[in-house]
Amino acid sequence: MKNFKHLIYSTLTIFIASCQPDPANPLNQDYRNGVLVVNEGPFQTGTGTLSFAHFKRSASDSTYAFLDVFQTVNGRVMGNIAQSAVRVGNHVLVAVNLAGTVEMLNAKTMALEHTFTGLGLPRYFQALPNNRVALSDWQDNRVYVLDLNTKTVVDTVQVDAGPEGMAYLPNTPSGDVLLVACSGGYSDNNTVVVLNAQMNRIKTLTVGDQPHSFAQDPSGTWWLLNQGKPDWTTPANGTPGSLYRIDANALTASLYASSADGSLHPAHLVCDGTGLVFVSDRYAGSAVRMPLGSTVWPTVPFLTGTSYSVAFDALKKEFYSGKIVDYSGPGQLVRYNEQGVALDSVSTGQIPGFILPESH
Amino acid sequence: MICTHRRPFLAVVFCFLLASGQLVSAPDTVRLGTADVHALPFHFRAPARGLDSSAQGWSASDWLHRGALLRTTTPGGSQLVGLSGLPAVYTGFHWLGFALTSPTLGLTDGSWINPAFRNQTGVHTQLGGQYLGSGNLGGLVDLSAQWLGSEGSWAGLEAYSAGGGGATVRCRTNYGTLGFWASSARYRFPYQDYLGTRRMRTGADAQNAQLEWRGERRWGAHTLRYGFQGILQDRGLPRSAASSYGTGDRQRDHRLHTGVRWEHQKQNWHWSRGAFGWMDFQAFDARVVALRDSHQTAGMRVEWAGTHPNGHVAWGWSQMAAWGPSHQTLGVWDGFVKGALQGTGRLRPGLAWARWDVRQTTARSPLGNASGGMRWKWAGGPEVQAARHFRWPTLNDLAWIPGGNPLLLPEAGWALEVHGFIPRSKTQKRHWGQWEWQSKAMHLTQSIVWKPIGVQWVPVNAGSWSQWWNRLRWTAQHREWMGWAEVQYTLSNAAFAVPWRGNAGVAYRKGAWTSGAEYTAQAASQQTPRWFTGRLWGGWQSGHWSVQINVQNALPGTVEYLPYYPNPHWYTVINLNYKFK
Numbered sequence: 040m041k042n043f044k045h046l047i048y049s050t051l052t053i054f055i056a057s058c059q060p061d062p063a064n065p066l067n068q069d070y071r072n073g074v075l076v077v078n079e080g081p082f083q084t085g086t087g088t089l090s091f092a093h094f095k096r097s098a099s100d101s102t103y104a105f106l107d108v109f110q111t112v113n114g115r116v117m118g119n120i121a122q123s124a125v126r127v128g129n130h131v132l133v134a135v136n137l138a139g140t141v142e143m144l145n146a147k148t149m150a151l152e153h154t155f156t157g158l159g160l161p162r163y164f165q166a167l168p169n170n171r172v173a174l175s176d177w178q179d180n181r182v183y184v185l186d187l188n189t190k191t192v193v194d195t196v197q198v199d200a201g202p203e204g205m206a207y208l209p210n211t212p213s214g215d216v217l218l219v220a221c222s223g224g225y226s227d228n229n230t231v232v233v234l235n236a237q238m239n240r241i242k243t244l245t246v247g248d249q250p251h252s253f254a255q256d257p258s259g260t261w262w263l264l265n266q267g268k269p270d271w272t273t274p275a276n277g278t279p280g281s282l283y284r285i286d287a288n289a290l291t292a293s294l295y296a297s298s299a300d301g302s303l304h305p306a307h308l309v310c311d312g313t314g315l316v317f318v319s320d321r322y323a324g325s326a327v328r329m330p331l332g333s334t335v336w337p338t339v340p341f342l343t344g345t346s347y348s349v350a351f352d353a354l355k356k357e358f359y360s361g362k363i364v365d366y367s368g369p370g371q372l373v374r375y376n377e378q379g380v381a382l383d384s385v386s387t388g389q390i391p392g393f394i395l396p397e398s399h
Numbered sequence: 400m401i402c403t404h405r406r407p408f409l410a411v412v413f414c415f416l417l418a419s420g421q422l423v424s425a426p427d428t429v430r431l432g433t434a435d436v437h438a439l440p441f442h443f444r445a446p447a448r449g450l451d452s453s454a455q456g457w458s459a460s461d462w463l464h465r466g467a468l469l470r471t472t473t474p475g476g477s478q479l480v481g482l483s484g485l486p487a488v489y490t491g492f493h494w495l496g497f498a499l500t501s502p503t504l505g506l507t508d509g510s511w512i513n514p515a516f517r518n519q520t521g522v523h524t525q526l527g528g529q530y531l532g533s534g535n536l537g538g539l540v541d542l543s544a545q546w547l548g549s550e551g552s553w554a555g556l557e558a559y560s561a562g563g564g565g566a567t568v569r570c571r572t573n574y575g576t577l578g579f580w581a582s583s584a585r586y587r588f589p590y591q592d593y594l595g596t597r598r599m600r601t602g603a604d605a606q607n608a609q610l611e612w613r614g615e616r617r618w619g620a621h622t623l624r625y626g627f628q629g630i631l632q633d634r635g636l637p638r639s640a641a642s643s644y645g646t647g648d649r650q651r652d653h654r655l656h657t658g659v660r661w662e663h664q665k666q667n668w669h670w671s672r673g674a675f676g677w678m679d680f681q682a683f684d685a686r687v688v689a690l691r692d693s694h695q696t697a698g699m700r701v702e703w704a705g706t707h708p709n710g711h712v713a714w715g716w717s718q719m720a721a722w723g724p725s726h727q728t729l730g731v732w733d734g735f736v737k738g739a740l741q742g743t744g745r746l747r748p749g750l751a752w753a754r755w756d757v758r759q760t761t762a763r764s765p766l767g768n769a770s771g772g773m774r775w776k777w778a779g780g781p782e783v784q785a786a787r788h789f790r791w792p793t794l795n796d797l798a799w800i801p802g803g804n805p806l807l808l809p810e811a812g813w814a815l816e817v818h819g820f821i822p823r824s825k826t827q828k829r830h831w832g833q834w835e836w837q838s839k840a841m842h843l844t845q846s847i848v849w850k851p852i853g854v855q856w857v858p859v860n861a862g863s864w865s866q867w868w869n870r871l872r873w874t875a876q877h878r879e880w881m882g883w884a885e886v887q888y889t890l891s892n893a894a895f896a897v898p899w900r901g902n903a904g905v906a907y908r909k910g911a912w913t914s915g916a917e918y919t920a921q922a923a924s925q926q927t928p929r930w931f932t933g934r935l936w937g938g939w940q941s942g943h944w945s946v947q948i949n950v951q952n953a954l955p956g957t958v959e960y961l962p963y964y965p966n967p968h969w970y971t972v973i974n975l976n977y978k979f980k
Contacts, residue, residue, distance in 0.1 A: 084926070084962045086593065086641045116593050119642035119963070138593070139643030154594065158643075271801030322856070365862075366850070367894040367925060 062103035065091070065111045070131075070149050074352075074359060075395040076372055077121045077133060078388030087121025087135055088388030089149070092372050095383070104385035106369060109133070109142070112149040117142060123393040125164035127172055130187055131395070134161035134174065141174060141185065153190040158183065160224075163252075165205035165217065173217055175202035177224040182217070184238060198232040199243070200224050204252035204308075206261055208287050213241060216290065220250035220263060227268050233290055244292040247281035251321075254310040256331055261285035263292060264308035264317055267301065274302035282315070282329070282336075296329070298336045309351040311377065316358070318346050326360055328379070341379045352396035357382075361391030458972075459960070460934045460951060462509060463919040464904070465522045466870065466885060468897060469509075470927075472964040474561065474951070475584050475605025475634055477650070478509030482524045482538030483839055484868040484889040484897060488790065489537035495626060495658040496702070497675040498532065499542070502719060502731070503694045504681070505534060505793035508652070511630055512542060513609045514555075515569035515578025519545040524870075526772070526784045526816040526839065532735065532755055533768075534790040536814060536841060546613055546624055547576055552979040560971040561586045565607070575614030575626070582607045588967035590957055593641040600965075602635040602646030620664040627657040636683075641963040653680040669706045675699065694723030696794070698731075711739040721794045729798050733757040749774035757791055768809050781819030788814055792847055796858040802849070804858050812843035812863075832875025832882075839868045866891035881906045894925040913938045913947075932958040947974045 073093035080087040089109040095102040109117045118138025125132050130152065131144045141155040159178020167173055167184065171193070174183045182202055184194035201224025209215045217234040231250055233242040247265025254262050263283040270276040279298035286293070298305070306321035314330045325340035326349045342349070347370070348361035358375040370391040373384040459478065462469045467490075468481035479487035492499040492507035500507050512520060521544030524537070531539060552571045558564040565582025586603040613626040631653055638647040660673035682693035698719030705712050714736040722728040737753030751772040772786035792807040821834040846862035872885040884903040889896050904917030918933035933954060938947035949972045952958050957965035 081926075081962075083639060084964070086963065115595065116641060118593055119639050137639070137642035140594075156594070156643075269801075274801075323850075365894075366848075 062093075062101050065105040065108055068105075068108075068149075069147050070108065071146055072397065074350075074372065074397055075124055075131065076361060076370075076387045076391045077124045077393035077395070078370060079120050079122070079390040079392045081367075081389060082120065085389070086116040086118055087133075088117060089121065089124070089133060090372070090387040090391070091149075092385045092387070094374055094385075102383055102385060104372070104387065106386060106388050108149050109144070109151075113151040121392070122161060123163045124395045125166060125172065126395060126399055127164075127166050127187060128170060132164055132172060132185070132187075134164065136160050136162065139178075143187065143190065155185060155190075155192065158192075162202065163204050165207050167207060167217070168209075168215075173205055173207075173219075175205060175219060177201055180221070180224070182219055182234070182238070194238050196234060196238045196240070198234075198240070199230045200226060200228045201249075202232075203250065206253035206255070206285075208261065211287050211290065213290060216241070218244075218253060218261070218263075218285065220246075220253065222249040222251060222266065229265070231263065231285075231292060242290055244285075244290070246283045246292050247294070247297075248278045249304070250283075251306050252308040252317075253285075254308045254315060256310045256315070257312055259287070261287060262295070262308060262310070262315060264305055264315075266304040266306055266321060267298070269304055270301070275300075277301040277304065279303070280305040296334045296336050300338075307346075307349050309349060311351045311356075311358070312353070316341060316349060316351060318349055323347075326358070326379075342373070342375050343379075343381055344373070347390065348392050348394050350394035350396050350399075352398050354398035355396070357396070359394045359396060361387065361394055363390055366390065458949075458951065459966075460917070460949075461517075463902060463932070464917060466524070466872075466887065466900075466902065467522070468900075468921075469960050471960050471966075473586055473600070473603040473605075473635075473637055474559075474966060474970070475586050475603065475607075476510075476636065477634070479506060480509040480540065481895075482522070482540075483536070483841075484866065484887060484891070484900075485537035485841075486895050489534055491531055491535035491539045492542060493531075493539060494542045494628065494656060495546070495624065495660055495675065496543075496671075496673055497658055497700060499656065499677075500534060501679055501681070502696050502698075503679075503721060503794045505790070505796075507540075509540070510607070510632070511609075511628075511654070513578045513611045513628070514567045514580050515576075516542065516548075516611060516613070518550055519543060519548045521545075524837065524839075525818055526786050526814055532753075533809070536788045536790070536812075536843075543613070547571075547615055553976055554979075555974055555976040557582070557972055557974045559584050559586075561588050561967055563604075574616075575612060578609075578611045578613075580607065580609045586967070588970065590640060590965040590967075593963065598640075600637055600967075603637040605632070605634040607632050622662045623659070624662075625657075625659040627655070629656075630654040637964065639963040640965055649684045651680075651682045651684075654678070667707055671702075671704045671706075673702045675701075692724065694721065694795075696721040709741050709743070711737075711741075713737050721798070724800075729794070731757060731794070745777065747774075747776045749776070751786075755789075755791075768811065781817060784814075784816045784818075786814055788812055788841075788843075790847075792858065796847055799858075802857045807847060807858060808845050808860050810843055810845050810847055810860075812841065814839060814841040816840070832873055835870075835872045835874075837870045841866045841868070864891065864893035866893055866896060879908050881908075897924045897927065898922045911939050911941050913940070916953075926962075928959050928962050930958045930960065943978050943980075945974075945976045945978070947976075948972070949974075 070091055073091050076090040078088045088107040090106050091108045092104040118135040118140055120136040122134040122136040126146055129146050131146045133142045139158045143153040145152055159176045162175045165173040170187045172185045180198055180200050182196050182198055183192050186193045198219050199221035201222040203220045203222045206218040215236045219232040221228045221230045221232055229246055229248045231244040231246050232240055235241045248268035249266040250263055251266050252264050265281045267280040268278040279301045281297040282295045283292045284295045303320040305317045305319055308317045314328045316326055316328045318324045319327045323345050326342035326346045327337035328341035329337045342360050346360040347363050350359045356377040360373045362371040364370055369386040371384050372387045374382045459469055462480050470479040480490050481487045482490045488505050521541045523539045553569050555567045562585030563583045568579045570577040584605050588600050590598055590600055592598050608631040611628045616623040633651050636647040636650055655678045658675040662671040676699040678697040680695040684691050696719055698717055700717035702715035716734040718732045720730045735755040739751035742748040753770045755768050768789045770787045774784045776782040790810040796807055797803050797805050816839040818837045842865045844863040845860040847858050848861045849856050849858045867890045869888045874883045882905045887900040889898055899922040902919045906915035914937040916935050920931040923929040932952045935950045935953045950969055952969045957968055959965050
């Protein structure tokens with residue numbers, strides 16, 4: 040009987056231990072329990088990386104991070120300039136820009152499931168129904184539709200120059216539509232292309248210069264952040280960033296607010312439920328916050344320090360900021376509470392450019 | 400005599416270095432007149448004349464043999480050469496005593512060495528930045544360490560197994576030497592990309608044409624040296640093996656250098672006056688992005704110098720214009736004045752001072768910089784040097800569109816070096832060979848770093864680093880055999896620092912036959928991978944004819960000097976040379 044008790048205790052101990060993340064072993068993780076950070080890596084002579092961060096949320100928990108889980112798990116590098124990622128079902132997809140690939144990973148183990156090759160300069164994802172994902176691509180100004188069941192590219196559509204962020208709007212009067220912000224890529228553009236469920240262009244909206252990213256507030260309203268067009272010679276003469284409101288019924292876009300500073304070019308729009316948060320300048324701005332209902336362009340930093348990327352975890356009510364330390368070494372991921380107070384931080388790979396929170 | 404009649408120009412160049420404590424021309428005397436290329440530290444020369452490859456200008460192997468850190472993407476790509484464990488921006492290249500550094504990039508490409516004059520080239524790593532001006536902390540590559548040299552006329556053909564070939568002609572006359580080199584290489588070779596897919600490298604081809612004339616006239620105590628260099632290069636820049644397969648950008652370089660130097664001896668003074676003019680053009684044609692980027696500069700420089708056994712004084716001035724779509728049009732003039740004192744006795748101190756000023760004609764900030772240096776040299780023994788060094792921002796740093804920062808300050812710092820030989824003098828040979836040791840501590844502040852500020856990337860004076868670089872080299876020669884080994888160790892907080900580096904080789908000559916092998920290994924830095932490479936060579940010479948075969952990177956794997964830019968597993972270069980009487 041005594042031995043039997045020992046057996047039960049031992050089994051329970053092992054079981055409990057097996058449920059806990061192992062801070063020391065990247066090969067024994069459930070990568071759904073933490074934040075993924077897509078790091079660009081050095082521009083020409085390196086490779087992007089995928090970092091993982093788990094933050095302590097109970098007394099028995101601990102905070103830890105792995106700088107390069109992709110290579111650790113899969114035994115090879117990810118490729119030049121990692122751009123963004125998305126979680127779709129049991130998969131994580133990572134767009135690798137100059138490699139022209141999308142890495143399809145098991146969301147729990149980070150094991151490589153498939154590599155989509157032959158793409159151009161992939162940028163951002165948007166999940167679609169039926170286990171499909173839209174992917175914007177700068178090279179030939181296309182949007183690809185990837186089918187994760189068949190692991191193939193099932194559709195390709197030409198849009199305007201420099202497709203960036205996308206938004207999927209179901210059940211509009213025009214049916215399900217996909218909005219594609221077309222920034223111009225290496226040049227300039229100011230349109231949003233509206234695609235229907237058959238991936239046909241049904242409308243083109245004129246918006247601010249260099250549209251970048253969309254966010255939806257709790258009322259269902261969609262917002263579009265435009266970066267503005269930089270003037271490389273006299274930065275102050277650039278067109279300022281702006282915020283457009285999208286009317287999902289009429290499929291129209293209207294100017295809502297605009298920055299007064301033409302030298303700053305905002306990016307990475309997210310909504311925290313009561314406000315819109317974005318980086319005030321895409322290279323070295325601070326994360327600023329604009330309460331919903333306000334039309335005053337925010338200039339006061341909301342999250343401390345500069346942010347190269349920003350994300351909001353809607354379930355945990357936490358912000359994350361990706362920070363570049365010196366461009367030649369590891370970056371940093373800082374966690375903030377809903378009020379913008381820094382809680383803790385971990386190291387990441389080089390140049391953390393995109394953050395995928397736990398609940399996304 | 401203070402300076403030799405044969406090479407007064409060289410004497411002046413090395414007097415600069417001597418007076419400031421950079422080079423020691425002879426172990427037991429600092430008489431300036433003994434300065435000559437033959438007094439260079441012997442390890443910088445080829446392991447045995449004629450055993451080295453003469454193909455492709457200076458090949459990567461040539462630089463590795465000389466202890467340099469090398470950044471190159473393919474055999475035909477730009478060769479960015481770092482000395483003393485530092486990046487290439489701290490290596491100076493001189494021709495006829497004038498700096499060749501591209502003012503826009505702050506760099507000189509090691510592939511600009513014309514093979515017809517390769518044996519007249521010297522490499523120095525000893526401290527001298529305070530006297531040679533901007534960006535010489537790592538060392539100096541002197542393309543005219545010997546202006547004409549003793550080498551006669553020859554012609555050669557070369558063929559590369561990676562595809563292509565070239566021809567070199569060196570024509571020595573009573574008036575000077577003409578060197579011509581033309582080559583076209585495809586550099587198609589298999590490699591494996593980061594996905595493990597075997598690919599064939601394309602778009603890494605290189606076309607080179609170089610014409611150089613070096614003339615010399617002597618009368619009485621006067622010597623006039625003059626020459627020109629013309630360089631045309633069109634090269635493919637492969638894309639990273641961690642990116643999608645495809646052809647990379649193209650780089651075109653057009654350069655023209657011309658110079659004249661008149662020297663004469665009067666009593667204890669050696670006088671030198673020189674003028675140098677240049678034009679350079681560089682263009683990048685990007686493939687991923689529809690972008691063509693080019694820039695060009697043109698300018699001239701004049702110098703005057705007087706050298707005495709106990710000192711040296713010099714001044715110079717230059718005017719330059721830069722233009723092109725990639726940066727603002729601007730004019731720059733700079734000037735310098737410098738002096739040095741040389742002590743006597745068993746412990747011979749030296750003291751040097753220099754003032755360099757740069758002003759942009761568009762009324763931007765001046766970039767003056769005062770430098771100084773000291774040296775203690777024990778007769779026939781080790782020497783200790785201390786110097787303040789600096790590096791000006793490049794024209795790209797100052798005026799690039801977008802982001803050029805006209806408010807940049809020069810990088811500046813201090814360095815301390817000890818250097819010596821075992822046996823004590825490098826002319827004392829032992830049957831077990833000779834050791835040379837060198838230790839250099841360097842500190843730099845106001846490091847220029849490009850950072851994103853506001854809307855664009857901007858260079859700022861934001862960094863500092865300290866580095867302690869050590870080198871130990873052994874060389875021995877016994878009958879037909881010659882061997883050498885070198886180890887470098889660097890302790891640094893800089894991202895570019897390579898902690899360990901080793902090189903070893905052996906050469907054998909028997910009658911008309913020569914052969915050898917050399918291997919180099921380098922540890923990883925934060926920016927570069929670790930690698931191991933080697934070469935094998937063999938040759939035969941009879942009368943006027945000689946043939947040589949070089950196997951570069953004679954290893955089963957690729958070598959990457961920069962991450963994800965593989966060079967061929969191995970490739971062969973065959974040379975056929977004919978030496979004229």
